[in-house]
Amino acid sequence: MEFIDLKEQYRRYKTDIDRRMTAVLAHGHFIMGPEIAELESELAHYVGVAHCISVASGTASLEIALRALGIGPGDEVITVPFTWISSAEVIGLVGAKPVFVDIDPQTYNLDPDLLDRAITPRTKAIMPVSLFGQMPDYERINQIAAQKGICVIEDGAQSFGATQKGKRSCGVTAIASTSFFPAKPLGCYGDGGALFTSDAVLAEKMRAIRTHGGLKRHHHPFLGTNGRFDTLQAAVLLAKLPKFEWEVGERGRLGQRYSERLRSHCVVPEVAPGNTHVYAQYTIRVPNRDAVAAKLKEKGIPTAVYYPKCLHEQPVFAGCGYCWGDFPHSEKASREVLSLPMHPFLSDSDQNRVVEALQQALDS
Ligand SMILES: Cc1ncc(COP(=O)(O)O)c(C=O)c1O
Numbered sequence: 065m066e067f068i069d070l071k072e073q074y075r076r077y078k079t080d081i082d083r084r085m086t087a088v089l090a091h092g093h094f095i096m097g098p099e100i101a102e103l104e105s106e107l108a109h110y111v112g113v114a115h116c117i118s119v120a121s122g123t124a125s126l127e128i129a130l131r132a133l134g135i136g137p138g139d140e141v142i143t144v145p146f147t148w149i150s151s152a153e154v155i156g157l158v159g160a161k162p163v164f165v166d167i168d169p170q171t172y173n174l175d176p177d178l179l180d181r182a183i184t185p186r187t188k189a190i191m192p193v194s195l196f197g198q199m200p201d202y203e204r205i206n207q208i209a210a211q212k213g214i215c216v217i218e219d220g221a222q223s224f225g226a227t228q229k230g231k232r233s234c235g236v237t238a239i240a241s242t243s244f245f246p247a248k249p250l251g252c253y254g255d256g257g258a259l260f261t262s263d264a265v266l267a268e269k270m271r272a273i274r275t276h277g278g279l280k281r282h283h284h285p286f287l288g289t290n291g292r293f294d295t296l297q298a299a300v301l302l303a304k305l306p307k308f309e310w311e312v313g314e315r316g317r318l319g320q321r322y323s324e325r326l327r328s329h330c331v332v333p334e335v336a337p338g339n340t341h342v343y344a345q346y347t348i349r350v351p352n353r354d355a356v357a358a359k360l361k362e363k364g365i366p367t368a369v370y371y372p373k374c375l376h377e378q379p380v381f382a383g384c385g386y387c388w389g390d391f392p393h394s395e396k397a398s399r400e401v402l403s404l405p406m407h408p409f410l411s412d413s414d415q416n417r418v419v420e421a422l423q424q425a426l427d428s
Pocket of ligand 1: 121122123124147148150151193219221222242243244245255256257
């Protein structure tokens with residue numbers, strides 16, 4: 065059994081993916097070929113914003129967003145300590161200070177009740193993560209940020225396809241970012257990511273930063289980078305897009321099916337009211353995680369831990385001045401979470417195998 069079955073994905077979509085990739089090989093516009101604009105237009109429409117800017121990775125997109133806002137040394141950016149390293153790494157990369165705010169233990173997402181205490185005159189942005197595939201309470205986060213004149217950037221690397229009160233992830237904040245890493249809900253076959261905004265000025269600046277800081281050849285008004293998305297990867301996503309809503313539906317169905325069967329055995333993911341969940345990861349909590357994972361492994365069932373350490377425990381952020389005990393919900397989650405196989409092609413019978421093996425492991 066695969067944790068995420070990318071081989072099965074390719075097997076099912078092979079005809080369309082091959083056709084789209086072959087078209088790129090034939091026209092030869094490998095950098096910023098016509099597939100890039102086509103994909104950006106489709107994704108902006110899907111999310112419900114005016115602009116999509118495809119980029120080289122989810123990490124690159126977050127960094128470009130911060131640069132476009134002019135964030136740098138002396139500034140603070142708020143995020144959570146229970147997330148992938150990129151969320152805070154990019155804050156450090158632009159020279160700003162990551163300020164961590166603890167999560168809500170039910171959803172694993174930023175707890176808006178804790179924001180007021182973390183905001184200082186130096187806070188320039190709040191970058192919440194839509195972890196595991198559902199969004200934090202953006203209505204409240206946007207409201208708090210607006211009162212203080214702070215920008216909100218959704219790190220939607222794991223939540224593309226999720227909704228909140230009918231609005232799609234990446235469509236509810238001033239800027240949003242996602243990742244097309246292969247294992248993500250909308251994954252390509254390499255690295256990739258995208259930025260979303262309805263602000264034309266920010267969009268233009270982010271487009272420029274993505275391409276060495278300028279939109280006209282040999283004219284560079286901003287300090288930029290080579291952050292372009294690959295045309296061949298855009299072709300992969302264009303081939304996959306028509307199936308994406310079906311995949312999102314299957315993810316939701318399988319997530320619910322897991323929860324119905326596991327609820328009485330362990331802590332299952334809570335979907336907050338008004339949210340839909342895309343289960344980029346289907347993550348349970350068990351106190352004896354390592355023993356449970358070992359028993360599942362014996363039966364050929366792969367699991368993964370996202371994330372075994374919080375970011376304030378990472379040596380790279382030691383200088384931020386945090387210590388163990390500062391973020392109790394994140395710390396507890398990092399010691400208890402366990403993610404189970406989850407992808408749209410997981411058969412009901414394979415899922416039953418996971419459930420039975422887990423029930424045995426938990427009850428023994
Ligand atoms: C929450 C989060 N943010 C950012 C990223 C960075 O995305 P990428 O791997 O495309 O750089 C990831 C990817 O793992 C992620 O999970």
